[in-house]
Amino acid sequence: MRLGELRHLLVHEVAVEDREADGGVVLQWAPQGVAWGQVEPLSGRKLELAQRQEPRVTHRVTLRYHPTLQARDRLVFEEGRALHVHSVLTTDERKDETIVLAEEVPA
Numbered sequence: 001m002r003l004g005e006l007r008h009l010l011v012h013e014v015a016v017e018d019r020e021a022d023g024g025v026v027l028q029w030a031p032q033g034v035a036w037g038q039v040e041p042l043s044g045r046k047l048e049l050a051q052r053q054e055p056r057v058t059h060r061v062t063l064r065y066h067p068t069l070q071a072r073d074r075l076v077f078e079e080g081r082a083l084h085v086h087s088v089l090t091t092d093e094r095k096d097e098t099i100v101l102a103e104e105v106p107a
Helices: 044-053
Strands: 008-019 025-041 059-064 074-077 081-090 097-105
Touching (some): 025 074, 074 097
Antiparallel strands (some): 008 025, 025 059, 059 097, 074 081, 081 097
16 A cells, blocks of 8 residues: 555544434434545446445545444545445455445435
């Protein structure tokens, strides 16, 4: 991983369920921290390979090892663009970097 490629500031958010006064459940997003990463929209062969693992994947995100990031979380960047995390992969046993397969969703 080349550090110069980690040029997107990503806000890691987790879903928090909150109760309304009438008993309904509202899903809200709570920030958990920030990380620098490389956001790569997938196309062509890379998209085809990623969609074999997860059919709705549109982006691949590379960041330094992130132990708390999980599927179902989201990453927000660039004025409200949001990526719903589908898969979190650690590239090797040294835990140098994390690869995320994600789908862009409305923020």
